[in-house]
Amino acid sequence: MSKKAPSKVFRCKSCGAESQRWAGKCSVCGEWNSIEEVVIGSSRFEERHSPKEDAKYSTPIPLTKIEESQMQRLPSGFSELDLVLGGGIVPGSLVLIGGEPGVGKSTLVLEIARSLSQTGKVLYVSGEESANQIGMRAKRMGLSIPDILLSSEIYAENIARMIADIRPAIVFIDSIQTIMKESLVNQAGSVTQLRECSQVFLEAAKRTNIPIFLIGHITKEGSIAGPKVLEHLVDTVLYFEGDRLNYYRMLRAVKNRFGAVGDSAVFEMVREGLSQVEDRHRLFISPESEDRSGSVLSSVMEGSRPISVEVQALVTKSAFGQARRMAEGLDNRRVILLSAVIEKYLQIPLLECDIFTNLAGGLSIDEPSLDLAIVSAIVSSYQDTSIPRSQGFLGEVGLSGEVRSIGQINLRIKELSGIGITKLYLPEGNRKEAEGSFPGLELCGLRHLRELDLPKRKN
Structure with a gap:
């Protein structure tokens, strides 16, 4: 049997979908400019898809008879x-x-x-x-x-x-x-x-x-x-x-x-x-122990393990007509949203201020549990007052200023208590869940941002 000439198909580099003609956009995954021409040998295709009479298959095993084996x-x-x-x-x-x-x-x-x-x-x-x-x-x-x-x-x-x-x-x-x-x-x-x-x-x-x-x-x-x-x-x-x-x-x-x-x-x-x-838990927080404005401590989850992080913010008077919102390691859209929530419910005029936020250590995290820490860092920088390093912040902030509960709170609290946190602001729902499990740690439950007690600017 003579070999046939190789055939050509067009295949998407993103999802692998095949078609008979080229297109600018893949109809399966929606990617643009991802389709390329691929040469396929017809003899190889026939060999793969043609059934063989002498082919043998393994006998299926009932699920109930499969014994669990411990992998070494x-x-x-x-x-x-x-x-x-x-x-x-x-x-x-x-x-x-x-x-x-x-x-x-x-x-x-x-x-x-x-x-x-x-x-x-x-x-x-x-x-x-x-x-x-x-x-x-x-x-x-x-x-x-x-x-x-x-x-x-x-x-x-x-x-x-x-x-x-x-x-x-x-x-x-x-x-x-x-x-x-x-x-x-x-x-x-x-x-x-x-x-x-x-x-x-x-x-x-x-x-x-x-x-x-x-x-x-x-x-x-x-x-x-x-x-x-x-x-x-x-x-x-x-x-x-x-x-x-x-x-x-x-x-x-x-x-x-x-x-x-x-x-x-x-x-x-x-x-x-x-x-x-x-000791990666101290990797993403500054080793200095002095209090600084616009710097607060929080905790995020990386898989099944918590990590202590330092959220930093810098609020300055804008020198341009349009105030800037910039974030490194954080979701910039989330920072813009939280800035609007602060301005409306905490009565802090941020419209004419540039806001720069950063997650220390080069870490990149997009987690709602950092919302309360971001808000606290922005307010601290605007007021130019420092937050004690013994305080931590955990919680998600909604559009109406409410503080929502987050998951795996006990693991986060245990991580923060291990780095010297003695006072923790967290959602009221999580406070009830963790109450009594961490003696010596003051848990301050919040229902709304208005309940957040931060140092005021001295006149």
Whole structure:
């Protein structure tokens, strides 16, 4: 039977939807300029979709007869990373790590390789850097371990065979955008190559019970390059975030089939590599103990764990006709909304004032529980009066000035009491819930912003 000529389809880079003609907007996900031409071999399509008479299938098992087995997880060498992964690295799992160039993804996987090399061989496949470049980084990190094997293979089929022959303890592929499947005519990094190569590695991980880590690039929109189906294929998706000019990096879990979603770990970039920050609760608040105007303390939830944060505000007389509202690490629209609530219900004229707000430490959080802290910081800066560092603020503020209850209040209060908070302003509903659980901590329940007792400006 002669092979037919390859056919062409148009596929969306965002969602993977296929169509027979090009369009400016995807009819499935609504993205603009995301459709590209893809070449598909017809013989490969027939091989995949044609039924085989001698094909065998596994016998289905009744749900009631499935026994729960305890997975033996592998420690990564970082207790914080193990917590993000749900307790450690699961054998046979496919993990995707995304991050901007230069943020430290390769350094992170080398640190994991350092720890897991004690249990067996580690296979590091790099399609971007040569073995000499990786060796220079390893030398700077003090890594001289013969059980860490380097490879520059770029074909997915060969890598899968390499994994089956070597049987390493873990595999790192840096990056998935540089790997291609030899049977496809598409360029490496295209939608088809990304999907098909990820499928090869998923099958290899499940067949050999070896965990495989894929490194992925980040697009200018901040998401992992490639279709969303790439995130659907893998078991865990981690985002490695941080400013290249800052020493701190944050690893977040946005998908995890083996643990909680939303947990995060904080690392510090040093000359020798990465080190985890265990006392991260004090990372995002200023170490100085003196009271300052426009600075208040609060707590946010990162996954299942609370973090103490410092909300800062600066209110000045506007030098322009239009007053400015700027926010760093906070939702700017939320700050504009809260400024209007303050002006109406607290009778503070902010119309002619510039308001600048910031979340100290470079953290970015969009959580309604910070509303009361933002309001307190703005009022404190306008009045030019300091709020004692022993006071904390928790609560959501509505459009009519009411203070609404928030979730997981006991965890937040425990975190704030651990950094020296002795007086806490919180919603009245949450006060009743937490009353009696924290002796020595004064809980001030609020129903409306008018009940907020802040220091007044001295004449």
